[in-house]
Amino acid sequence: MPAKRPIRNRRAPLRSARSASRYLVALFSAIVVLILPTSGSTPDWAGESTLLTLPRVPWEGGPAYWKQFPAADAAGWSSPDFFPIVAWYNGISSDGEAQYDKALGINTYIGMDASTPYSLFADNGMYWIGPALNDTFTSGSKNWVGAFLDDEVDGRYTPEEGRAHLRELSHAAGKDGRFSYANFTQSVLSKDMRPADAEAYLNDFTDVVSVDMYWYTVPFCSAVPYRENYLAAIPQNGCRSSASYGTALTMLRERDAADGRLQPLWQFVEDLNGGPGDQPFTANITPAQLEGAVMSSLIGEARGIVYFNQSLSGPCQGGSVLRLSQVEQDFCGAGQASAVGRIDALIKQLAPVLNTQSFAYSFGPNLRTMFKVSGDSAYIFSMMGAGTSAGQRSFQLPAGVTGRAVEVVNENRTIPVGAGGAFSDSFGSEADYHVYRVRL
Known part of the structure; x- marks a missing residue:
């Protein structure tokens, strides 16, 4: 996996103090949608009663989920028109840079230089998940919506050490009205990790969770011999495909549901290359593959997209792919940046639809x-x-x-x-x- 800079966040909300609240919000929302039209919907058509008899896909409550976090709710995250689209490490130093990212559909950041003033987020309608970068961030900073606990703890600690680490971060955070988020490696989806350890990572500390596995561009899919031991089969002949991103969401939901409470699941997608810098270059994701990976994630019920915005190996490298696409003429990743803009525009257009609870229905084979x-x-x-x-x-x-x-x-x-x-x-x-x- 790519060597991403970890962020040690000391302001994450205490999960144990809010788990009951999150469960009640999700349960209430799930009950409501069986009685009333889903959020953002006002159906008035002959087939209403027939369709409402179809089973629903379990969910965490949609936009209503964010109402339990005052910071996110005040920032508009509970609106049916909002869908989180996050850039991982794409520093902004001017309004022009923030507006460029916004034009590509980005609305949230994780990872930023400590000198970044809060005003860049507030003035451009962008959101921050992480620690207070400097003294311009205050308890009343409306666009500071979440706390990032840490990255890939499961890949850097033993399970016992990792849980202790996340517990310390959660307990030190206090209650500040912001949700807590952590990202993990694909190990939590593997049968190689004890289910109890994987489930504890994904259920005991966070309000939002994700896994990073860059199926199109990591060496894993080309390994000889090929060995996969996931909760759901990913055969080698289909490993490098958009379908793998959706399958990862299915496995993540299985782990997340083990405690009877659901939280939003976000999906990492590489916007150029996700391969580790210390391993041989495999490939860059193509623009079509990028859009397909995002769509497969949405079909897998992802509630947010996080772009891995660094390219650490191969002929087209950079610490901020989207920024390079703005400032470099003939940038080698320009096509991928354009693909980010296209699929994000579709997400924004269909956000009120994406933010409703899905029906469980099979349209046909294959x-x-x-x-x-x-x-x-x-x-x-x-x-x-x-x-x-x-x-x-x-x-x-x-x-x-x-x-x-x-x-x-x-x-x-x-x-x-x-x-x-x-x-x-x-x-x-x-x-x-x-x-x-x-x-x-």
């Missing part, structure tokens, strides 16, 4: 899909099934969705729906995705 309803429309986020070949796919709409045309979002085309509620579309590669909107 597909990975997420099904949501918002307003007067149903939305299908779709990609090819893991390990399947490119080509045509058939979709069967559930009862209650009676639209006779499917709009392919941002593709300027529609697809007719047959009398039986079926339609088909093609996928050119494993990283391809389509988002369909069907009027209800």
Whole structure:
């Protein structure tokens, strides 16, 4: 894994003091959506009662989750229009730099030079997760929403030492109205780690959690012999694929759910190269792969995206990929930066949809899909099934969705729906995705 600079944060909220509160918020939200339209939705269509009988995908409560953290709530994180898109180590030293990042869809930062004034966040509507960088950060700094406990503790300590370390950070944090977040390595998804140790890491200290595993660009997928021992199988012939990012979310949710409480799961995606600097270069993620990895993460129910913004090996390196794309003409990662902007624009456009609870429904074989309803429309986020070949796919709409045309979002085309509620579309590669909107 990349050698990322750890941040030791002494201001993370105490998890044990709030676990009951988080559970009640999630439980209340889960009950409400079974009775009322989901957040951001005001359906008024004939199929409402039919669709509401479909099972729902378990979730932590959506935008309502953030209401239990006064800092995040006051900053607008509980709005259905907000979706966290985070840059890992992308320092800002001017309004122009912050606005460039904002144009690419970034709204939050983790990792920053200690001299960065708080005003750069406040003046540009950007958010900070981490410690107080300097004395311009105060308890009333509205755009300072969260505390970052530490990075990859499971890869740097024994389980006993790691838990003690995180416990110390949590206890030292106090109660300041900010949520606590930590990132872990893929070890917590592996059967090589005792389930009790992995579950303790993911459930005992945080309010938001993520795992970093850069499937497209790390040497792991090319290892000979190949050895994977994850909670869900990732065969070598499908390891370097967008599907692996979604599978990682599925495994992370399994670990997170072990204590009966759910928290938002965020996903790391490399915006250029995720391979360790001390190992042979494998590849850079392509622009199409980057978008596919993000979409697969969303379909896997990611509630936030974190871009690993450093490239530590290969011919195109840099400590801040997005910043280099701003200041260097003909930058070798310009295509990837543009892809960040495209997929983030789609996330922002569909945030009110993404922030609703998904229905559990299978549209057909050889597909990975997420099904949501918002307003007067149903939305299908779709990609090819893991390990399947490119080509045509058939979709069967559930009862209650009676639209006779499917709009392919941002593709300027529609697809007719047959009398039986079926339609088909093609996928050119494993990283391809389509988002369909069907009027209800």
